Amino acid sequence: MLAAPVDKEARDRGAEQLRETWKTPKGFRYCTAVNNSEIGKWYALSAFFFMMCAGVLGLLIRVQLAVPDNDFLSADRFNQFFTMHGSAMMFLFAVPMFEAISILLLPGFLGARDMPFPRLSAYGFWCFLIGGIFVMSSVLFGVAPNSGWFMYPPLATEAEGMGSDIWLLGLSFIEVASIAAAVELIVGVLKCRPPGMRINLMPLYAWYVLVVGGMILFAFPPLIAGDFLFELQRSFDWPFFDPERGGDPMLWQHLFWIFGHPEVYIIFLPSIAIAAMVVPTAAQRPIVGYSWIVLSAVGTGFLSFGLWVHHMFTTGLPSMSLGFFSAASEAVVIPTGIQLFAFVATLMVGRVKMSLPMLFISGALAIFTAGGLTGVMVALAPFDWQAHDTYFVVAHLHYTLFGGMVFPLMAGVYYFFPFITKKTLSKRAGRIVFWLLFVGFNVTFLPMHLTGLMGMPRRVYTYPSVMGWDLLNLISSVGAFIVAAGFVVFAIDLLRPRGRQPFAPRNPWNAGTLEWSHDVPEENWGVRSVPYITSRYPLWEQENLVERMDEGRFYLPDAPELKRETLVTTVLDAKPIQCLRVTGPTWITIVAAVFTGGAFIFPTFHWYPPAIFCGGVAIASVIYWLWTATSQIPEKGKDVRDAGLSLKLPVYASGPASVGWWGVWITMLGDATAFASLVFGFVFYWTAKPDFPPAGTEHAMLSYLALGVAALVASWASIYRARIVNHQGKVATTRTLLVAAPLLAIAGSGLFYLSVANADLDPTRHVYPAIVWAVMIWTIVHTGGGVIMQCYCLAGAVFGKVTPEHDADLWNVTLYWHFVCLTVVVAGLTIGLMPRVM
Amino acid sequence: MAKTEQDEERRTLSEEADSLWMITFAGSIWAVHFVVCYGATAAVCAKLGGDAAAIMTLRLALGGFTLLALAGIAFVGWRSWVQWDFLNDWNYEHALAGKEHRHEFLGHASFLLSIISFIGVIYVSLPVLVLETCQ
Ligand code: HEM
Ligand SMILES: [Cu+2]
Numbered sequence: 001m002l003a004a005p006v007d008k009e010a011r012d013r014g015a016e017q018l019r020e021t022w023k024t025p026k027g028f029r030y031c032t033a034v035n036n037s038e039i040g041k042w043y044a045l046s047a048f049f050f051m052m053c054a055g056v057l058g059l060l061i062r063v064q065l066a067v068p069d070n071d072f073l074s075a076d077r078f079n080q081f082f083t084m085h086g087s088a089m090m091f092l093f094a095v096p097m098f099e100a101i102s103i104l105l106l107p108g109f110l111g112a113r114d115m116p117f118p119r120l121s122a123y124g125f126w127c128f129l130i131g132g133i134f135v136m137s138s139v140l141f142g143v144a145p146n147s148g149w150f151m152y153p154p155l156a157t158e159a160e161g162m163g164s165d166i167w168l169l170g171l172s173f174i175e176v177a178s179i180a181a182a183v184e185l186i187v188g189v190l191k192c193r194p195p196g197m198r199i200n201l202m203p204l205y206a207w208y209v210l211v212v213g214g215m216i217l218f219a220f221p222p223l224i225a226g227d228f229l230f231e232l233q234r235s236f237d238w239p240f241f242d243p244e245r246g247g248d249p250m251l252w253q254h255l256f257w258i259f260g261h262p263e264v265y266i267i268f269l270p271s272i273a274i275a276a277m278v279v280p281t282a283a284q285r286p287i288v289g290y291s292w293i294v295l296s297a298v299g300t301g302f303l304s305f306g307l308w309v310h311h312m313f314t315t316g317l318p319s320m321s322l323g324f325f326s327a328a329s330e331a332v333v334i335p336t337g338i339q340l341f342a343f344v345a346t347l348m349v350g351r352v353k354m355s356l357p358m359l360f361i362s363g364a365l366a367i368f369t370a371g372g373l374t375g376v377m378v379a380l381a382p383f384d385w386q387a388h389d390t391y392f393v394v395a396h397l398h399y400t401l402f403g404g405m406v407f408p409l410m411a412g413v414y415y416f417f418p419f420i421t422k423k424t425l426s427k428r429a430g431r432i433v434f435w436l437l438f439v440g441f442n443v444t445f446l447p448m449h450l451t452g453l454m455g456m457p458r459r460v461y462t463y464p465s466v467m468g469w470d471l472l473n474l475i476s477s478v479g480a481f482i483v484a485a486g487f488v489v490f491a492i493d494l495l496r497p498r499g500r501q502p503f504a505p506r507n508p509w510n511a512g513t514l515e516w517s518h519d520v521p522e523e524n525w526g527v528r529s530v531p532y533i534t535s536r537y538p539l540w541e542q543e544n545l546v547e548r549m550d551e552g553r554f555y556l557p558d559a560p561e562l563k564r565e566t567l568v569t570t571v572l573d574a575k576p577i578q579c580l581r582v583t584g585p586t587w588i589t590i591v592a593a594v595f596t597g598g599a600f601i602f603p604t605f606h607w608y609p610p611a612i613f614c615g616g617v618a619i620a621s622v623i624y625w626l627w628t629a630t631s632q633i634p635e636k637g638k639d640v641r642d643a644g645l646s647l648k649l650p651v652y653a654s655g656p657a658s659v660g661w662w663g664v665w666i667t668m669l670g671d672a673t674a675f676a677s678l679v680f681g682f683v684f685y686w687t688a689k690p691d692f693p694p695a696g697t698e699h700a701m702l703s704y705l706a707l708g709v710a711a712l713v714a715s716w717a718s719i720y721r722a723r724i725v726n727h728q729g730k731v732a733t734t735r736t737l738l739v740a741a742p743l744l745a746i747a748g749s750g751l752f753y754l755s756v757a758n759a760d761l762d763p764t765r766h767v768y769p770a771i772v773w774a775v776m777i778w779t780i781v782h783t784g785g786g787v788i789m790q791c792y793c794l795a796g797a798v799f800g801k802v803t804p805e806h807d808a809d810l811w812n813v814t815l816y817w818h819f820v821c822l823t824v825v826v827a828g829l830t831i832g833l834m835p836r837v838m
Numbered sequence: 839m840a841k842t843e844q845d846e847e848r849r850t851l852s853e854e855a856d857s858l859w860m861i862t863f864a865g866s867i868w869a870v871h872f873v874v875c876y877g878a879t880a881a882v883c884a885k886l887g888g889d890a891a892a893i894m895t896l897r898l899a900l901g902g903f904t905l906l907a908l909a910g911i912a913f914v915g916w917r918s919w920v921q922w923d924f925l926n927d928w929n930y931e932h933a934l935a936g937k938e939h940r941h942e943f944l945g946h947a948s949f950l951l952s953i954i955s956f957i958g959v960i961y962v963s964l965p966v967l968v969l970e971t972c973q
Contacts, residue, residue, distance in 0.1 A: 200932045200943035291930060291943060295950035302865040302951075303958055306872045318883040318972040323965025324875055331961040335954055536933050572850045573940065657847045687884045 006551050014558030015528070021559040022113070022524040025585045032585040034118040035524060040104025041420065043125045047097040048491075050132055054088035055487060057081045057139070059480055062444075066477035068465035078461035079146035080163070084139050086149030090263065091171050092132045094405060095216070098270035099124075099181040101412065102209050104420060106185060108515030109203045111194035111533070113526035113556070113566040116187050116659040119583045119625060120180055126593030127177035134601055135170035138163065148459065150256050153241035153249040157233055165234055165604040172227045173600040175220045179670050186213040187662045192566060193574040194514070195555065197533040203513050204287065207294050208273030211301040212266055217666065218305065219262035221674030226255035229681065229774060235606065238763045238770040240681075246767035248688050250315065251681055257308035258677070265304040267401070269297060271408030272339055275361050278415050279343045281511040282358045283350020286537055289342040296335035296342075303332040313384045322381050329379035333372070340365070355509065356430045357415035363438050364407035371399025374449070389459075392452025398445045410437070413494070418504035422520045429493040433486050440482025447472040447479075512537025517546045529554035529644070530567050533574075555643045567643065568659060578653040579641040583629045592621040623792065630660065631808040633801065654808035664812045668819040671782075675823055678778055679830055682771055686838055693768040693835045697761075700772055700831045704755035709828040711748030712783055715741045716821035719790055723814045726797070729804040738794040742787045749783040752776060752824075756831070772831045779827040786820045789813040860921075861944060863914045864952035871907040871959050875900055875966065883972035890971075897966050904963040908956060915952035921945030 024033050033039070061081055064073040073081065103121050107114055115121055138144040145163035147156035156164045189206045229240040230252065239245035241252050280287045287293065309317065309325035343365075352358065374396040378384045387393060410433070417425050451472045456463065463469060507516040516539055517527065529552045535541035548554060556565055556579070568578040598614025634651045643649050655661055685692040693699070722737035756776040761769035796802035796809050851858070878896060886892040922945035924930065932943035 198940045200940050286933070289930075291932065291946045292950060295947055295954070298861075298865070298947075299951055299954040302868065303954070305869070306958075306962070309876075318879060319969060321876060321879050321883070323969055324872065324879070324962050327961040327964050328872065328958065331958045334957060534934075570847045570850050573937075575846050575850070577846050656851075687880050 006553055006557070011552050011557070014552050017559040017562060018525040018528070018557075019523065021562045021564055022526075024524055029585070031590070032587055034122040034583065034585055034589065036103050036107050036115050036118065036121065037420075037524065039118070039121045039125050040100055043096060043100030043103060043121075043128070046125075046129050046132065047093050047100055048494075050088050050092035050136060051097075052487065052491070053136055054085050054093060055484065057085040057088070059484055061085060062477040062480040064461060065463075065473050067474065068463055068470055070462050073461060075461045076146060077142070079148075079459070080139060080142070080144035082459060083146050083148055083163075083167075084136070084144045087145070087167065087171065088136060089401075090149060090267075091174055092128075092136065094267040094401075095178050095263070096128055096132075096174075097409065098212065098267070099178065099185065101274075101409075101416075102185050102205075102270070103181065105205070105416060105515060106188050106209060107192070107526050108419060108518060109205055109513060110188070110192055110197070111514045111517070111527050111530050112188070112192040113530070114564065114582050115184050116192055116566075116568075116580065116582065117184050117663060119586060119589050119629065120184050120663075122586075122589040123593050124177040124180040124184070126590050127180075127596055128174055130593060130597040131170050131173040131177065131600070134597070135166055135174075138166045138170075150260065151230075151252075152256075153230070153233075153252050157230070157241055162604050165231065168227045168231045168234070169600045169604050172224055172231075173597065175224055175227075176596075178216060179220055179667070182213040182216040183663055183666045183670075185209050186217075186666050187659050189213075190571045191568050191659050191662060192580075193569050194530050194533050195567065195569055195574055195576045197569075197574045199572050199574075201533060201536050203536070204276040204290070204293055205273045208269050208276070208297055211297045212269050212273075215262050215266050215269075215301050215304070217670040218673050219259045219266060221670050222255045222677040222680075223259035225674045225677035225681070226252055226259075228778075229255075229678075229771075231603075232770070232774060235603065236764070238773070239767050240770060240774075242767075245765065246685070246689055246691060246694065247770075248685065248767075250312075250688065251684050253312055253315065254308070254684065255677055255681070257311045258305070260311060261308045262301075262304045264400070265300055268404040269300065271364070271405045271412070272297075274408050274412035274415070275343060275364070276339075277511075277513065278357045278361055278411055279346050280350075280537070281415075281509045282352050282355060282361075283346050284353075284510065285346065285350040286512070286540075287342065288345040288349060289338075290536065292338055293342050296338040299335040300332060300339075303328060303335065307332060310379055310384070313381045313388065319381070326379060326381050330376065333376065336372070356425075356427060356434070357411040357509075359431070359434050360407050360411035360414065363434060364403050364411065366403070367399055367407060367438075367441065368403025371396060371401075371403050375400060387452060389457055390452035391448045391456045391458060394458055395445045395448035395452060398441075398448075402441055402445075407437070410434075410490070415509065416515075418508050419515055419518055421498065422503050422522055423498045423501050424504045424508065426493050429489055433490045433493070436482055436486030436489065440479050440484075440486055443479030444476050444483060445479070447475045451476070507539065512540035514538055517549055526566075528552055529557040531555075532645075552644075555645060555647060557644055561638070565641070567649075568653065568657075576643065576647060576649055577657055579643055579649040579651055580653075580659060581632065581651060586625070586629075588621055588625045592618055592625065595621065619788070623788070626792075627801070631658075631801070631806070633803070633806045652806055652808070654806065655811045658808050658811070660808055660812050661815060664815050668816060672819055672822070675778060675826070678771075678775055679826065682775065682830055682834070685767060685771065689767075693838060694766055697766070697768055698759045699835050700761070700776070701755045701759050702832055704751045704758065705828055705832045708748045708751030708755060709824055711744050711751060712824045713821055715744035715748060715783075715786070715790075716817045716824075718744060719793070719810075719814050719817050722793070723807065723810045726802070726804055726807055726810055731797070731804070735794070735797055738790065738797055742790040742794070745783050745787045745790065748824075749780045749787075752780055752783070752827075768835070772835075775827050775831050779823055782820050782823055786813075786817055789816060858944070860914055860918055861948040861951060864911050864948060864955040867907050867910045867914070868955040868958045868962075871904065872962055874903060875962060879972075893971065897970075900963065900966045904959060904966070907959050911952050911956045911959065915949055915956065918945045918948035918952060922949050 064070050064078055143161050143163055145167035147159055189210050232238045233240050239247040241247045241249045306328040310329045313322055378387055378396055414425055414430055451469050456469050503520050506520045529549050531545055531549050531554045538545050564582045564584055565579050566582055567576050568580045569576050595614045595618035599611050599618055602611035639651050640648050641651055718737045718741035722734050726734040756772055761772055763770040763773040793802055793810050793813050802809050882892055882896045922942050932939040
C-alpha cells in the first residue's frame with residue numbers, strides 16, 4: 001500500500017488543505033499564533049534577550065572589580081547586580097531556554113504536527129515574558145532584589161524595599177510557566193510520537209526531555225512552597241524564618257537547595273541532550289550505548305535530588321548528615337561520566353567531521369571536565385569549608401555552567417539553525433565566536449581559582465589593594481569583555497536579515513533523525529504526512545522514507561475539515577489511538593497571561609484588591625478557553641477520522657487514552673510535591689526546634705476538622721461516583737451527584753477553615769500557628785479550585801458538553817479530586833493529629 | 839466510539855506493568871534509603887544530642903536497613919537481568935521495532951539503574967560506617 005503512488009491531484013489538494021489549516025496569522029494578529037514553531041522561536045529569543053541583560057550585569061560587576069577600591073558601583077547597586085545576574089541566568093535564561101528549544105524541536109523529532117496543548121505553551125510563554133520583563137526592569141529602577149540569587153533569610157526577609165517581593169512573586173510566576181511547559185513537553189513525548197516509535201526507539205533528546213521535565217516537576221514545587229511561606233512572612237509577618245518566634249532560616253535553605261541542586265542538572269542535561277543529537281551526526285553512525293545513556297540520564301535525575309545539603313556544608317548540620325550528602329555527591333559522577341564516555345566512544349568508532357557544532361561540543365567537553373574536577377573538590381566537606389564563598393566557587397560554577405550549558409547550547413544553535421530558519425549561520429563568524437568565547441572564558445575564570453584560593457570572598461563589591469588580588473582581577477575583567485565580544489558577534493550573525501541568503505539544503509549535516517525531513521522552504525504543517533517509524537535513525541535506516549512522507553503516503557496527509565490535527569499514540573508502543581484536534585491562534589491565552597501577571601505583580605506593591613480582581617479575570621479566561629476549545633464533542637458521523645493507510649481513529653478520547661488526562665496527572669504530581677514540602681516544613685520544625693509545638697498552645701479544633709475532612713472526602717466520592725454512573729448512562733443520578741459534590745466541598749472547606757480560624761491560633765505570634773494556617777490555606781485553595789471544576793462538569797452535563805460517551809472532563813476532574821482528597825486527609829492528620837502526639 | 843483504540847493504552851500498560859514498576863523500584867529504594875538515613879540521623883542528633891548509645895543504635899539500625907535496601911536492589915537487578923535475557927541473544931542495542939526489543943530494553947534499563955542505585959546506596963551508607971558522633 002505504501003508503495004502505491006498517490007494520485008497527484010489528491011496530493012495537491014491535501015497539501016493545500018494543510019497549508020490553509022496551519023497558516024500563521026499575519027499582521028498584528030501574528031502574536032495570537034500558538035504553533036510550536038512560533039512560540040518556540042519567541043521563547044528562545046526572549047530567553048536569549050534576558051541572557052544578554054544578565055551578561056551586561058556580569059560585565060558591570062567585572063568592571064567594578066577590575067581595580068581595587070573602585071567606586072564605579074555603590075555597594076547596594078553591586079548587590080542588586082549580582083543577585084539579578086545569578087537569578088536571571090538561572091530562571092530567565094537557562095531553564096526557559098531548554099523549554100523554548102524543546103518546544104521548537106520536539107514535534108520535529110517526533111514527526112508530530114504540534115505539541116499536544118499549543119495554547120498552554122502560548123500561555124506559558126506570555127507569562128514568562130511578562131514576568132521576566134517585570135523582574136528584569138526592577139534593576140533599572142534601582143529596586144531589584146539584593147540578597148543573592150538564593151535569597152537567604154534573614155537577610156532577604158529583612159531587606160528594605162520591595163526587591164525581595166519582586167524576586168519571590170515574579171519568579172514564582174515564571175516557575176508556574178516553567179511547570180506548564182514541562183507538563184506539555186512530558187505529555188508530548190509520551191503521547192505524540194509517530195506510530196511505531198516504541199519507547200526503545202525514541203531519539204535520545206526525547207528521553208532527556210522526559211527526565212528533565214520530571215525533574216522540573218519535582219524540583220520547582222519545593223521552591224514554590226518556600227516562596228509561599230517566604231512571602232507570607234514578608235507580607236503578613238508570619239514568622240516562618242524568624243528564630244525569635246520559633247521559625248528557622250534553615251528551612252528556606254533546605255527548600256531552596258532541594259530545588260537548587262537539581263536545577264543545576266536541569267540546566268545541564270538538556271545540553272547533554274543536544275550533544276547526544278550532534279555527536280552521532282558528526283560520527284555518521286548510531287550512538288554507542290543507547291541504553292546506557294538513557295539510564296545515566298535517568299540515574300542522574302534520581303541521584304541529583306540527594307545532593308542538596310552539599311550547599312549547606314558550612315551551616316553546622318550534624319557531620320553524619322553531611323557525610324550522606326558528600327557521598328551522594330561523589331556518586332553522581334558515575335552516571336555523568338557514563339554519558340560522556342558514550343559520546344567519546346561514538347566519536348572514536350565513527351568517521352568524525354569537525355563541523356562547527358562539533359567544535360563547540362569539544363570546547364564544552366574541555367571546560368566541563370575542568371569544572372567537574374573542581375566540583376569533586378568542593379563536594380568534599382573539608383575542602384568546601386576552605387573554599388566556601390570564595391571566588392574558587394565562582395570559578396567552579398561558571399566552568400560547569402559554560403561547559404555544561406552555554407557551549408553545548410551554542411553547538412545546538414549552529415546545528416539546528418537550518419531546521420529552524422531554513423538558512424545557515426555563517427561558518428566564518430561561527431569560528432570567530434567560538435574562539436572569542438573559549439579564550440575569553442578561560443581568561444576570565446581560570447584566574448578566579450587563584451583569587452579564590454588566595455582568599456578573595458564572593459559577593460564583595462570592592463577590595464583593598466594590599467591583598468595581592470589586583471592583577472588577577474584585572475585579567476578576569478579583560479576576559480569578560482572578550483566573552484562579551486563573542487556574544488555580540490554571535491547576536492549579529494543570529495539576528496541579521498537573511499532575505500537574500502539562499503536556502504540551506506534540507507538535511508545539511510546528513511543526520512539520521514526525523515526532524516531533518518522538514519520542508520525547505522518553510523511549511524507550517526510540521527510534517528507533510530506522519531510516518532511509520534521502525535528504527536532509531538529513520539532517515540538513515542528506512543529507505544525512501546522522506547520521499548514517501550512528501551508524497552503524503554503516510555498518515556494524515558490532508559485536512560478535509562480544515563482542522564488542526566495530530567496523532568495520539570500509546571505510551572509504550574506508539575500505537576495510534578486518537579486523531580487529536582489541536583487548538584489554533586487565539587487572543588485568550590494573552591488575556592489569561594496578562595491577568596495572571598496582575599495577580600502576581602500587584603501584591604509586590606501590596607495592592608491586594610486589584611490583584612484579586614486580576615486573579616478572578618484570569619480564572620474566568622481560563623475557564624472560557626477550556627470550555628470553548630478542549631474536549632469538543634465531534635458532530636454526528638464525524639467522530640471517526642480516516643487517517644490514511646486504512647487507519648480509522650476516533651476524534652474524541654477520554655481517560656488515560658487522552659492527552660488531557662495525562663496532563664492533569666503530571667501537573668498534580670508537581671502539586672503534590674509542593675504540598676509535601678509544606679508537610680516537610682512541619683516535620684522540620686519539630687526536629688529542629690525544642691518548642692514545636694510550643695507548650696500550652698492551642699491546636700486546630702478536632703471536631704470541625706474531622707467533619708470538614710469527612711465532607712470533603714464525601715465530595716470526592718460524589719464526583720468519582722458521578723463519573724461511573726455517567727458512563728452507565730444514568731443522567732439524572734449523575735446530575736444529582738454533580739450538585740452534591742460542590743455543596744459538600746464548600747461545606748467541608750468552610751469547616752476546615754473554621755477549625756483553624758476559631759481556635760486561638762495567631763499566625764504572627766509563633767511559627768506553629770503560622771504553619772498550621774499555611775497548611776490550611778493551601779488545602780482550601782485546592783478544594784476551592786476543585787469546586788470550580790465540579791461546577792464546570794455540572795455545567796457540562798447540563799449543556800451537553802459532558803455526555804455518557806463523551807466524559808473527558810469528568811475523568812480529568814475526578815483525577816484532580818483524587819489528589820485533593822489525598823491532600824485533605826494528609827493536611828487533616830498534619831494539623832489535627834500530629835501536634836497532639838508530638 | 840471506537841472502543842478498541844481506547845483500550846489499547848490500558849492493554850499495553852498492563853502488559854508491561856511489571857517492568858515499568860521495576861524501572862522505578864531500584865531508584866525508589868535508593869531514595870527511600872536516603873531519606874530514612876537522613877531523617878533518622880537528623881531526628882536522633884537533634885532530639886537526643888550526642889547520646890552515644892543512641893548513636894550506636896542508630897548506626898546499627900541504619901546498617902541493617904542498608905543491607906535490606908541492597909538486597910532489594912539486588913533482587914530487582916536479578917529480575918531485570920532475566921528480563922533483559924542478555925545471554926540468550928547477546929543483544930544490548932534493542933534498536934529494532936519489535937515487542938521483544940521493547941521488553942528487553944525495559945529490562946536492560948532497570949538492570950543498569952539497579953547497578954547505579956546499588957552503588958548509590960553504598961556511597962550513602964559509608965558515613966554510617968565511619969562516623970561515630972553527630973559532630
Ligand atoms: C560573560 C559571562 C559571565 C560573567 C562575566 C559572569 C560574572 C560573574 C561574577 C563576577 C559573579 C560573582 C559575583 C560575586 O560573587 O560577587 C557571578 C556570579 C554568578 N553567575 Fe555569572 N558570569 C557570566 C556568565 C554566567 C552564566 C552563563 C551563568 C549561568 C547560566 C551565570 C550564573 C551565575 C550565578 C548563578 C552566580 C551566583 C550569583 C550569586 O552569588 O548570587 N553566570 N558571575
Ligand atoms: Cu549542588
